[in-house]
Amino acid sequence: MSAAADLPGRVETVPAPASDWLALAERGLRAAVEVPAALVVVAEVVILFVGIVARALGHPIIWSDELASILFLWLAMLGSVVAIQRGEHMRLTFVVGQFSPRVQAWCETLAVGTMFVFLVLLLHAAYDYTDDQSFVETPALGWSGTVRALAVPVGFVAALLSCSLRLARHRIADLAGATLVLAAIAGLLALGAPVLTAMGDWSLLVFFVGLLGLGILAGVPIAFAFALATSAYLLTVTSTPLTIVVGRMDEGMSSLILLAVPLFVLLGQLVDATGMARVMVAFLAALLGHVKAGMSYVLLGAMLLVSGISGSKTADMAAVAPVLFPEMRRRGMKDGELLSLLAASGAMSETIPPSIVLIAIASVTGVSIAALFTAGILPALVLALVLGVVARYRAGREEDATPVPRAPVSVMGRTLLVALPALLLPFLIRTAVVEGVATATEVSTIGIAYSLLLGLLIYRGGLSWAAVRPMLARTASLSGAILFIVGAASAMAWALTQSGFSHDLARAMAAVPGGKTGFLLISVIAFIVLGSLLEGIPAIVLFGPLLFPIAQQFGIHEVHYAIVVILAMGLGLFAPPFGLCYYAACIIGDVPPEAGMRRIWIYLGSLFIGLLVLTFVPWFSIGFL
Incomplete structure (x- = not known):
């Protein structure tokens, strides 16, 4: 999701005194x-x-x-x-x-x-x-x-x-x-x-x-x-x-496929409440925490893993940041660097299934959701590698020079054993969809049942009855915000189409210089801007039905185009000063927005270069279809 739906950064008012009846x-x-x-x-x-x-x-x-x-x-x-x-x-x-x-x-x-x-x-x-x-x-x-x-x-x-x-x-x-x-x-x-x-x-x-x-x-x-x-x-x-x-x-x-949105939002909250995210992060920290930029690698790896569960970027960041940020601060990393890496990792993992944006793009364009789930993994890994290189370069400037001892093999083994049931969840979700056991809508219920089972039998103490109603109400709220904007954008898209705007846009895009290459470049730029200004889901609902047929006319594979579009929107979504999820990252990390305004651009710039590689090398998106 795009996860901007989760953004709580509303403007505070100075309310008038309220009576008891109000x-x-x-x-x-x-x-x-x-x-x-x-x-x-x-x-x-x-x-x-x-x-x-x-x-x-x-x-x-x-x-x-x-x-x-x-x-x-x-x-x-x-x-x-x-x-x-x-x-x-x-x-x-x-x-x-x-x-x-x-x-x-x-x-x-x-x-x-x-x-x-x-x-x-x-x-x-x-x-x-x-x-x-x-x-x-x-x-x-x-x-x-x-x-x-x-x-x-x-x-x-x-x-x-x-x-x-x-x-x-x-x-x-x-x-x-x-x-x-x-x-x-x-x-x-x-x-x-x-x-x-x-x-x-x-x-x-x-x-x-x-x-x-x-x-x-x-x-x-x-x-x-x-x-x-x-x-x-x-x-x-x-x-x-x-x-x-x-x-x-x-x-x-x-659209029934959008029913996956509330169910994956609930799944993300369960993963956090049961402690599954915590044990996954603990294993990654034991494995990589001692190397240069090790905790940055842990954050990137944790975002990849958790993104394969919740489908919501804000839920992913909320599960990872509170666990990792205290230790990263203790090692000398500045708040601005932490914020920048967290936001960039959110943009990096936009295509990890079951991303809510993947589900939304499938519902409005008719692209196979199973194909998108398969195609989204490798591009995210490529961008994670790019961010890892930048993180290592930045580590020498940001982290304390005091070496961190390697965790004993016994500690690695113990944390792996504890985390293994949680680590299996992303693979369970993807396998259930690809093998046809459940649809993209249904598979989240398997994840919910699995998470409840782990929470009750293995990771005890993280889930309580007192937390159930707030969790369900939060699921309804975030889902309603996402679905209402999809509905409003659908009505707006219909009005624009009836006005003839879609045909004018199609002619303008089809006439862009450079043919297929020019169309891909202008699509990347356009969706970075749209992601920043509108957020991912409304941008997809508004422009997906218009632009995907044009991409097909240029001979661009629909799955490849979907991956490129989603990653471009992710860049815009996390780019200050307008990207909504950048401010969500600020709130989750308890870091003021200005702390990352200068530092984040090296991360976003590297992601943009990685996106260009993915754009013009379709194999990364469709090589395993």
Whole structure:
């Protein structure tokens, strides 16, 4: 994932004093949403795992996927509400963070107000869409489509209530100012509708560059900025009903392969809670900790291993950094160097299966997920080697010259024995998919069951009942943030396609000088920028369906192009000053952002050189297909 969905770096406000009833209402609403969301997460795991077992026994359950799909939309909508309540929707806060606390508070009011306006605007359309779905009947269960589609208006109502309670904590002056700005924008669009309509495709710049860009820079969650810009475009210059937006969001969020997102997020949390990540890191430290740049190698190796479990970059960093950073600091490494290496390792491991971005790109482009899982490993190893060379060069400048004794063979053997069950998990996940035992969606449930078994029988004491509900609620929140942005980006992509933008883009890209080479270069540059500004998943959803057919016209293998695109986005995602995951790394490592602003470029530069090698040597991506 891309893991920017996990980024907690929201802008803090200076709330007005809240009465007891407001705090009570917030707690009650939060429980009313979090508990059902957590139960749906559990239900999805159980349904898919039982389906795997039943199929293995020769008695497949024909309705399991159908029920999982119905519950999935409920999980996406309830999870997005939890993300609103927790402030965990993806957003760009770098620009707003440069302002005074007073201005930041006003921008926060504007952001919440924008979400409120979008929800009010589409609430009636959501009910109309649900009514339309009443004529649909599910083939296996025979249920009305209303059972599934009702998740959308219910989610919108709960989100509206959540936004209302958040707005009630803001200053009256901030509320008035935000209302005035939003009303002015709406009035200008209404008055300028004839002019914008006459502009034809040039009006896209007003909505999807101007309006969208202002929203993102002001700290509006990216998903809501996408959806509101799309809705404003359709209302102003077309006669298309807003039920189309709701329908496209539903379609974008409902691809069953995306069910792997919440399940792998949960798996990543289990790996951390059970102590599996800790024992893997301990083994690598015993094996490599004594060599020059040894702890840097351990960090790179740990990211490769953990990335093969969680699928979320932020979850990977959160599992590795707290274990390694204290010892690396003790050996003399500066915070800026630690931060730079951690962020670069996140970009390096973007293609390690089961990366959430791999799953997303498969869902929107139709590329084989099994092929992507096979193709993603070697490119990540190549980039790990590149970073290892840089880390060794930097080690002489950063680490304490005092030699670290080699761990005794007995210690290596003991840590290997303890870590071996955990080390088998990434290989179990990949083998289950490649051998056809489970789909990319189902395989995470095998990992969850395996992790629970290890946590209860081997790595005891790391997992407690008290941690279960917060873990499930966190899974719902992060998943809802990811899935809602996929839905919003899907609606935006549809609007851009209907406007003819896709055909114009195809012609421009096809005419790029240099043919295949030129197309690959411009794709790398474009997705580095998109990864930095938009985050990986929305960039893929928006531009993947447009650019993959062009790549095929140039004779570029779709799997190779997918790997190149994902790695390019990873570079942008971790590149300051806009890369969202760079700030996630700062928060996880407890390092101020400015500490790594200068040091990180040697790492990102080496990754860029490695990416160019991977781009023009397709064998690294498709040699083992």
